[in-house]
Amino acid sequence: MAVQAHVAPDDRGICSPSCKMLETEGRSMTRTEESILTVRALCKTFRVGGLGRNKTEIRAVDGVSFDVAAGESLGLIGESGSGKSTLGRLIAGLLQPDSGEIVFRGKPAWDGAGARTHRRVIQIVFQDSGSAFNPRLPINRQILEPFVRHHRGVSLSEARARVARLLEVVGLTPGHGERYPHELSGGQRQRAALARALAVEPELLVLDEPVSALDVSVRAQIVQLLVELRETYGLTYLFIAHNLDVVAQLCHRVAVMYRGKIVELAEAESLYRQPTHPYSRMLLSSVLTVDGDLGHVYREAAGVRG
Ligand SMILES: Nc1ncnc2c1ncn2[C@@H]1O[C@H](COP(=O)(O)OP(=O)(O)OP(=O)(O)O)[C@@H](O)[C@H]1O
Numbered sequence: 001m002a003v004q005a006h007v008a009p010d011d012r013g014i015c016s017p018s019c020k021m022l023e024t025e026g027r028s029m030t031r032t033e034e035s036i037l038t039v040r041a042l043c044k045t046f047r048v049g050g051l052g053r054n055k056t057e058i059r060a061v062d063g064v065s066f067d068v069a070a071g072e073s074l075g076l077i078g079e080s081g082s083g084k085s086t087l088g089r090l091i092a093g094l095l096q097p098d099s100g101e102i103v104f105r106g107k108p109a110w111d112g113a114g115a116r117t118h119r120r121v122i123q124i125v126f127q128d129s130g131s132a133f134n135p136r137l138p139i140n141r142q143i144l145e146p147f148v149r150h151h152r153g154v155s156l157s158e159a160r161a162r163v164a165r166l167l168e169v170v171g172l173t174p175g176h177g178e179r180y181p182h183e184l185s186g187g188q189r190q191r192a193a194l195a196r197a198l199a200v201e202p203e204l205l206v207l208d209e210p211v212s213a214l215d216v217s218v219r220a221q222i223v224q225l226l227v228e229l230r231e232t233y234g235l236t237y238l239f240i241a242h243n244l245d246v247v248a249q250l251c252h253r254v255a256v257m258y259r260g261k262i263v264e265l266a267e268a269e270s271l272y273r274q275p276t277h278p279y280s281r282m283l284l285s286s287v288l289t290v291d292g293d294l295g296h297v298y299r300e301a302a303g304v305r306g
Contacts, residue, residue, distance in 0.1 A: 062260030078257030140177030
């Protein structure tokens with residue numbers, strides 16, 4: 001069954017989700033209409049090279065606006081250097097915007113004093129989780145620390161039991177928890193990175209190419225895990241990826257970035273079937289060319305979406 005949702009730009013040129021449910025081949029993925037993340041006119045410029053006025057300005061994110069509904073997975077695609085990671089880092093609070101607004105559950109992401117407001121509820125998982133872990137500490141310590149920080153009053157033995165449970169949820173054993181990051185495979189490290197992110201009970205995960213470095217079979221397992229975690233914990237995802245199959249498997253809507261701007265934002269199936277912006281058409285057809293219709297990628301992915 002075709003996707004029933006419809007997203008249209010409002011009179012400010014901003015796309016907002018307007019559906020309650022996606023139905024895909026008899027399976028449903030519920031999400032609410034409530035927007036939990038609102039991004040408005042977001043800009044970030046980097047100044048690189050040279051001295052003083054000789055510096056070059058790179059407008060990495062250039063006036064980006066969109067909403068994400070609770071429980072939704074929004075994919076973010078675009079060529080290398082289009083600004084996807086910068087946008088993800090801005091939303092996760094790792095970078096401060098030059099201008100524009102990020103509002104999560106009605107509250108601005110930065111307070112008047114320049115401090116992050118959503119440290120806990122928005123977490124980020126990177127492609128290379130190896131470098132995101134401390135190489136000198138076993139994995140379970142690195143999950144325990146954020147857990148304890150955000151669960152004051154929980155005894156150490158209870159915290160350890162909860163960390164063991166988190167490892168289990170992501171498909172790891174207590175034995176994996178005792179290893180150091182380099183003693184895990186890439187897929188196991190991504191599972192551990194997800195467990196660590198979940199330790200603080202986030203609501204939104206920014207997933208910055210979390211499966212790009214994995215081989216095909218491990219990638220499929222992690223995508224399946226992401227689907228399950230989303231259902232179990234009611235998570236919302238901003239999913240950055242190059243791989244369009246993976247985006248089709250996981251995402252309700254997809255935003256296409258080009259030179260720091262979102263040039264198209266649409267329901268995944270309608271974007272894959274009929275991209276409207278010339279850059280989206282070029283991007284999609286450069287990956288797979290089947291009579292200009294990529295609907296089959298979306299349909300083939302339906303079995304995984306759950
Ligand atoms: N810390 C930084 N300092 C200077 N320039 C940066 C910095 N981070 C990103 N850029 C530049 O901003 C632009 C957008 O980069 P970004 O990493 O966001 O793109 P991307 O779409 O995520 O690319 P990729 O898919 O290759 O990861 C690029 O021109 C990049 O070189």
